[in-house]
Amino acid sequence: MEVFHFGAGSIGRGFIGKILSENSYNVTFIDVNEEIISQLNKDNEYTVETVGANSKTETVKNVCGLLSGDLEGIKRKVPETDLITTAVGANVLEIIAPTVAEIIKFRKNSGITRYINIIACENKLEASTFLKSKVEKYLDENEKEYMETYAGFVNSAVDRLIPPRKIEGKEATYTIVEDFNEWIADETLIKGELTLKGMIKKKDLTPYIERKLFTVNTGHIIAAHMGVYMNYETIDQAVCDEKIRKIIIGAMEESGAVLIKRYGFDKEEHEKYIQKILKRFENKYLGDSTVRVGREPLRKLGVRERLIRPLLGTLEYGLPNENLLTGISYALKYDVPSDRESVELQEMLKTAGVEETLKKVTENSIPDELITIIKSNYEKL
Numbered sequence: 001m002e003v004f005h006f007g008a009g010s011i012g013r014g015f016i017g018k019i020l021s022e023n024s025y026n027v028t029f030i031d032v033n034e035e036i037i038s039q040l041n042k043d044n045e046y047t048v049e050t051v052g053a054n055s056k057t058e059t060v061k062n063v064c065g066l067l068s069g070d071l072e073g074i075k076r077k078v079p080e081t082d083l084i085t086t087a088v089g090a091n092v093l094e095i096i097a098p099t100v101a102e103i104i105k106f107r108k109n110s111g112i113t114r115y116i117n118i119i120a121c122e123n124k125l126e127a128s129t130f131l132k133s134k135v136e137k138y139l140d141e142n143e144k145e146y147m148e149t150y151a152g153f154v155n156s157a158v159d160r161l162i163p164p165r166k167i168e169g170k171e172a173t174y175t176i177v178e179d180f181n182e183w184i185a186d187e188t189l190i191k192g193e194l195t196l197k198g199m200i201k202k203k204d205l206t207p208y209i210e211r212k213l214f215t216v217n218t219g220h221i222i223a224a225h226m227g228v229y230m231n232y233e234t235i236d237q238a239v240c241d242e243k244i245r246k247i248i249i250g251a252m253e254e255s256g257a258v259l260i261k262r263y264g265f266d267k268e269e270h271e272k273y274i275q276k277i278l279k280r281f282e283n284k285y286l287g288d289s290t291v292r293v294g295r296e297p298l299r300k301l302g303v304r305e306r307l308i309r310p311l312l313g314t315l316e317y318g319l320p321n322e323n324l325l326t327g328i329s330y331a332l333k334y335d336v337p338s339d340r341e342s343v344e345l346q347e348m349l350k351t352a353g354v355e356e357t358l359k360k361v362t363e364n365s366i367p368d369e370l371i372t373i374i375k376s377n378y379e380k381l
Contacts, residue, residue: 001083007029007088009087010163013046015160018048022197027064028066028077039171046063046175051283053179055179078106079112083116086120087121088122094134097135101138103116115191116191117151117192118131118132118154120153123213128156151191152191154186155189156183160180162176163286164292176285186201186202207263207265211270211273214256214310217305219248223281224290224293225297225330226241228294230243234287235289237290258317261319291336298341302362303362325377328374329374332357
């Protein structure tokens with residue numbers, strides 16, 4: 001069995017690619033990184049080190065790589081490939097869409113009538129649906145009809161902390177991961193049969209996507225932005241600071257109250273889930289950079305993202321939101337010259353001010369009275 005996996009970075013290798021290999025797939029990683037692709041083709045395997053309570057080292061086999069621009073090489077593998085996954089970062093989905101469209105076209109022109117499932121494993125709500133909308137732009141009406149018949153774009157929720165870092169003295173493909181992972185797919189969008197050990201199928205994905213977004217992503221981004229502001233280099237250092245820890249826990253409890261109201265999650269079980277997330281953040285062996293986790297602040301302040309979406313939920317249900325508002329204030333303070341969105345955000349704040357910046361970035365979704373509180377918090381920092 002063959003699979004294309006777009007994205008040969010740490011998440012691709014340490015999480016999705018590893019699961020696919022363990023399910024007897026031959027995994028072809030597609031990426032722009034020549035060093036990684038060359039190493040994959042040289043070794044046809046790589047090492048994954050799990051750090052934490054259940055530390056171990058494993059070898060992932062049956063892998064190879066193709067550069068993203070090698071369309072002919074990709075086409076040669078299309079006839080045997082009935083699954084595509086991605087872990088490229090949400091902003092890159094639009095970039096890979098033309099290649100996915102070429103795969104669809106080649107299958108149609110080759111008369112292939114087997115189903116193919118395409119699963120975007122990204123920190124983005126309905127990422128596969130988004131990818132589909134971008135792929136459609138490169139297809140004519142007949143090709144779109146073929147895609148609707150034979151291609152399933154399967155939304156999923158993924159959760160594993162994997163810092164992208166090169167280990168001195170190890171191959172470029174050596175990957176360090178935490179000892180927790182969760183991959184849940186929307187089974188209603190699967191075409192034909194697809195069962196993978198390590199991937200859970202659910203009929204309603206939304207509660208699990210929001211649970212991850214409102215808890216892992218919300219807590220992680222607040223830890224990162226507060227950590228950068230308070231000069232902590234790694235997430236584990238940041239969460240050990242009592243001030244930061246209090247805000248993180250408070251924000252996750254506030255967002256959790258929304259989940260409990262909206263989906264009926266058990267309060268006690270969700271509190272245990274929050275504590276599990278905190279333990280994951282405390283994993284010092286990951287050495288996850290606060291700057292890396294905090295990057296792309298404009299996207300992460302979006303109305304469907306990890307800070308604003310739970311905040312709007314607290315308004316919907318009349319719930320407390322003090323810590324979420326504090327987290328948003330620190331997001332505005334994320335000032336990292338190497339991050340393009342950070343530079344853009346700081347320029348917006350300088351020229352337009354806090355109120356207008358928030359209104360623009362959050363699509364006027366936050367009431368004026370809350371913007372006033374965020375501004376007050378921001379100015380006190």
